[in-house]
Amino acid sequence: MMLLSVLRCGQFLSKHGITFSSTLDKIVSLQLPFGVLTQDEVAPYSCDQNYTIELLSIDPLVIYINNFVRDEEIEHLLALGKDRFSTSMVFAGSDGFREVLNRTMRSSQTAFLPKEDVVCACLVKRMQSLLGNVQHVEVEAPQIVKYATGGDHYRAHTDWFDAPKLDLPIPGSADRSLKPSNRLGSIFAYLEDDCERGETYFPHLPSVLESADGRKFALAAGDTGLLVKPRRGNAIFWNNLHPNGTGDERTSHAGLPVESGTKIGLNIWSRYFLDEVMVGGD
Numbered sequence: 155m156m157l158l159s160v161l162r163c164g165q166f167l168s169k170h171g172i173t174f175s176s177t178l179d180k181i182v183s184l185q186l187p188f189g190v191l192t193q194d195e196v197a198p199y200s201c202d203q204n205y206t207i208e209l210l211s212i213d214p215l216v217i218y219i220n221n222f223v224r225d226e227e228i229e230h231l232l233a234l235g236k237d238r239f240s241t242s243m244v245f246a247g248s249d250g251f252r253e254v255l256n257r258t259m260r261s262s263q264t265a266f267l268p269k270e271d272v273v274c275a276c277l278v279k280r281m282q283s284l285l286g287n288v289q290h291v292e293v294e295a296p297q298i299v300k301y302a303t304g305g306d307h308y309r310a311h312t313d314w315f316d317a318p319k320l321d322l323p324i325p326g327s328a329d330r331s332l333k334p335s336n337r338l339g340s341i342f343a344y345l346e347d348d349c350e351r352g353e354t355y356f357p358h359l360p361s362v363l364e365s366a367d368g369r370k371f372a373l374a375a376g377d378t379g380l381l382v383k384p385r386r387g388n389a390i391f392w393n394n395l396h397p398n399g400t401g402d403e404r405t406s407h408a409g410l411p412v413e414s415g416t417k418i419g420l421n422i423w424s425r426y427f428l429d430e431v432m433v434g435g436d
């Protein structure tokens with residue numbers, strides 16, 4: 155059919171003094187200059203880090219991190235999380251470790267990511283390198299949290315557990331007995347900021363100055379506290395525990411309601427084993 159109309163078109167054009175070849179070029183096989191790209195041949199993913207930091211509070215330690223997650227890492231994480239979402243839960247129960255649904259407290263979707271994924275493993279390493287001299291032997295697998303239009307939120311809570319959690323021993327340790335642990339460092343990174351509102355709010359932390367960057371921060375009108383705006387790729391780090399290992403109430407924070415659009419964040423928590431030194435060590 156296609157060939158026919160090409161021929162007819164050719165006849166029409168030659169009748170009117172325009173020469174036209176009606177023979178189609180024979181299709182040829184070309185050598186691909188680099189061969190077919192397989193996954194292994196794609197430039198290897200490199201876990202480079204090029205973030206910069208700004209201190210937001212000294213006590214408790216809170217740090218703003220610019221460019222913590224690179225664009226291509228965000229794309230990868232979003233694809234990885236796409237089919238893993240379920241309704242976010244909160245911890246409850248007498249021991250504080252039963253996960254329950256409580257949509258008044260928390261309304262969002264969570265995707266638990268595999269720690270062995272190359273980008274997840276890199277982000278864990280990136281957090282560990284930020285922790286430097288602070289205990290960072292164990293870090294939980296990253297979790298994506300997605301807030302949708304219409305008020306998805308997470309009311310004020312702390313990331314640390316009320317009572318230490320009995321956990322598997324430090325990886326590689328000869329002692330196989332369960333050890334008390336808690337969440338020491340929190341990183342909350344923004345993967346998607348296409349939303350109205352949805353700031354992360356720390357009511358007990360110092361506000362930023364009026365001269366601060368309005369793309370990253372806001373002032374809490376008539377109130378105190380630190381308001382951090384979702385900004386793709388950037389993150390907040392804070393230290394959840396006092397030096398004696400107990401939870402620091404001043405780290406209480408909330409994900410304010412998303413009025414429209416979508417906010418997507420990423421949680422990474424480092425684990426502190428209470429029977430090991432928190433800072434320094436051998």
Ligand SMILES: O=C(O)CCC(=O)C(=O)O
Pocket residue numbers: 299308313342352353354355407408409410419421
């Ligand atoms: O959504 C936010 O801004 C904070 C989320 C959070 O604190 C959490 O998931 O533990």
Ligand SMILES: [Fe+2]
Pocket residue numbers: 311312313407
């Ligand atoms: Fe939190």
